[in-house]
Amino acid sequence: MSYIANTARQQEEMLRVCGVSSIGELFKDIPENLRPRSFSLPRGKSELEVHQILERYAAQNYSHLINFLGGGFYDHFIPAAVDAIASRSEFYTAYTPYQPELSQGTLQAMYEFQSDVCRLTGMEISNASLYDGGTALYEACQMAIHATGRPKIIVDGGVNPIYRKMLYSYTANLSIDFCEIPVSHGQSDREKVFAALDESTAGVVLQNPNFFGVIDNHADIVDKCHSLGILAVQSVYPVSMALLKPPGEIGVDIVTGEGQSLGIPLSFGGPYIGFMATSKKLARKMPGRIVGRTVDGQGREGFVLTLQAREQHIRREKATSNICTNEALCALRVHAYLSLLGSQGLREVAELCLNKAAYAKNRFKAISHVKVMETSPTFNEFTLLLPMDAAEAAGKMIERGFAPGFPLGRYYPGMENYLLVAVTEKRTRYEIGAFAEALEDVLRSFAPQPTLSENT
Amino acid sequence: MTPTDRLFSKTHEWVKFDGDKAAVGISDHAQESLGDITFVELPPVGKKVVKGKACCVIESVKAASDIYAPVSGEIAEVNREAVAKPELINQDPYEKGWIFKIKDVSKSDMVDLMDAGAYDAFVDSEA
Numbered sequence: 274m275s276y277i278a279n280t281a282r283q284q285e286e287m288l289r290v291c292g293v294s295s296i297g298e299l300f301k302d303i304p305e306n307l308r309p310r311s312f313s314l315p316r317g318k319s320e321l322e323v324h325q326i327l328e329r330y331a332a333q334n335y336s337h338l339i340n341f342l343g344g345g346f347y348d349h350f351i352p353a354a355v356d357a358i359a360s361r362s363e364f365y366t367a368y369t370p371y372q373p374e375l376s377q378g379t380l381q382a383m384y385e386f387q388s389d390v391c392r393l394t395g396m397e398i399s400n401a402s403l404y405d406g407g408t409a410l411y412e413a414c415q416m417a418i419h420a421t422g423r424p425k426i427i428v429d430g431g432v433n434p435i436y437r438k439m440l441y442s443y444t445a446n447l448s449i450d451f452c453e454i455p456v457s458h459g460q461s462d463r464e465k466v467f468a469a470l471d472e473s474t475a476g477v478v479l480q481n482p483n484f485f486g487v488i489d490n491h492a493d494i495v496d497k498c499h500s501l502g503i504l505a506v507q508s509v510y511p512v513s514m515a516l517l518k519p520p521g522e523i524g525v526d527i528v529t530g531e532g533q534s535l536g537i538p539l540s541f542g543g544p545y546i547g548f549m550a551t552s553k554k555l556a557r558k559m560p561g562r563i564v565g566r567t568v569d570g571q572g573r574e575g576f577v578l579t580l581q582a583r584e585q586h587i588r589r590e591k592a593t594s595n596i597c598t599n600e601a602l603c604a605l606r607v608h609a610y611l612s613l614l615g616s617q618g619l620r621e622v623a624e625l626c627l628n629k630a631a632y633a634k635n636r637f638k639a640i641s642h643v644k645v646m647e648t649s650p651t652f653n654e655f656t657l658l659l660p661m662d663a664a665e666a667a668g669k670m671i672e673r674g675f676a677p678g679f680p681l682g683r684y685y686p687g688m689e690n691y692l693l694v695a696v697t698e699k700r701t702r703y704e705i706g707a708f709a710e711a712l713e714d715v716l717r718s719f720a721p722q723p724t725l726s727e728n729t
Numbered sequence: 730m731t732p733t734d735r736l737f738s739k740t741h742e743w744v745k746f747d748g749d750k751a752a753v754g755i756s757d758h759a760q761e762s763l764g765d766i767t768f769v770e771l772p773p774v775g776k777k778v779v780k781g782k783a784c785c786v787i788e789s790v791k792a793a794s795d796i797y798a799p800v801s802g803e804i805a806e807v808n809r810e811a812v813a814k815p816e817l818i819n820q821d822p823y824e825k826g827w828i829f830k831i832k833d834v835s836k837s838d839m840v841d842l843m844d845a846g847a848y849d850a851f852v853d854s855e856a
Contacts, residue, residue: 557768588793591783 343695380576395521396550406531407439409547417476431483434684486654536610546603560594625698626653736842802831
């Protein structure tokens with residue numbers, strides 16, 4: 274770890290260049306009462322001390338757990354080559370290019386990422402990434418409102434509750450009329466969604482597979498939206514796109530999602546990456562950076578940032594979005610990951626997830642007093658109904674070495690006994706069996722309740 | 730030559746009466762300052778516009794600029810040809826490059842607009 278030196282002599286030199294005699298004079302424009310009385314900084318630490326402190330913090334992570342936790346972020350395998358490519362200094366040290374066309378390699382990587390997103394989603398145009406899945410969904414709602422001039426957004430209850438929370442905090446000071454429709458039997462409640470659609474509706478926000486892992490073909494909702502001039506927004510899990518019908522084929526207008534599952538490690542708070550794809554018709558309403566491929570005056574291929582006129586450094590307060598940057602390095606990882614796997618490889622990952630989840634469902638059915646919810650088809654995530662509080666059971670499972678899943682009661686009142694479990698290609702038959710045995714062990718220490726109540 | 734059959738605003742739009750409608754476009758000076766125009770976002774027909782307020786956008790290689798309604802009224806017609814060929818606004822800003830037409834215009838809205846001579850002097854004074 275290197276420290277940036279700041280000796281008394283250097284300070285004097287800097288002050289001389291600034292033309293002031295002391296640090297106090299440098300800050301004299303700030304009224305005395307607004308200056309900090311003291312910075313109360315502890316004394317500097319040695320490199321060894323810093324190591325020891327950080328190691329102590331790192332040891333508090335539960336990174337040793339066998340991961341069955343999903344909820345929008347998944348434990349997929351990342352080939353070592355992804356790290357090797359993304360840590361090349363040509364990519365790693367370059368911050369957002371202020372003279373973008375000088376960085377042709379970076380622009381090409383972003384262009385390839387956009388092409389990946391278009392191919393995965395079956396859409397016409399994509400941007401060079403957003404912050405994460407939740408903020409991407411917010412941007413999609415803003416787009417729908419700008420494009421239609423209408424104020425209302427209908428949000429399906431199957432949309433990730435973390436994204437919904439982000440949506441509401443981002444828009445707390447905007448006059449957007451949100452209407453949330455709870456799911457019915459794990460799927461979008463058609464009757465209630467259709468009843469809520471009206472001439473003031475700008476967009477309907479859906480998710481597939483939804484937060485409960487349920488695969489829902491939203492084609493009927495998309496068609497109904499279009500008959501009323503409403504835009505259909507769908508948030509998707511990109512790995513599942515290798516098996517499911519892409520949103521472009523059912524006419525979705527704006528597709529968003531979290532790209533973490535494509536080569537980005539799980540971490541507390543990110544960095545993750547949002548993606549967005551739409552139709553050419555809506556291209557000018559799309560936020561963020563778009564890289565285009567073109568030819569120069571001599572006919573040579575090159576890459577440029579395009580449609581920048583929509584951005585806030587040009588359109589100021591009339592910009593379509595206030596997003597200022599992108600997730601270039603994460604986008605590069607996504608592209609490296611997808612390139613290494615290829616379309617066949619990604620399909621195999623998706624099939625492994627699907628099949629291992631099906632195996633786990635079957636295994637978990639054998640646990641007494643546990644019910645596997647099977648009202649609708651699922652991809653790699655599904656819900657267990659436990660005979661006890663799921664958050665409490667999760668705590669006991671952590672003690673036994675598992676991150677067992679997402680207790681749904683945290684966001685869905687009345688679903689306190691439901692646990693959302695995810696299975697990726699990384700989980701083995703042994704781990705699935707060990708999970709089942711650990712759960713049996715946890716449940717044994719609780720007196721089973723005579724009847725099970727269901728409310729999904 | 731700046732045409733004398735119409736009036737100009739300080740934000741470089743022109744207005745020309747055409748029957749009961751007022752056609753609106755941007756001046757030759759404006760198109761030259763913007764550079765190659767790449768995109769026109771027209772206002773919807775039927776939209777009420779207010780004098781001095783932004784009502785549509787044109788994008789050029791240099792910037793995205795608002796077009797301000799030089800008079801109040803309702804959008805009666807828009808130039809779809811200019812959407813398909815935005816370069817018309819560069820090539821022929823006063824005829825084929827018109828942008829939209831406004832109806833229900835009040836004559837009193839015209840009083841502070843400039844004629845060709847006053848507009849040319851205004852452009853010179855800005856330079």
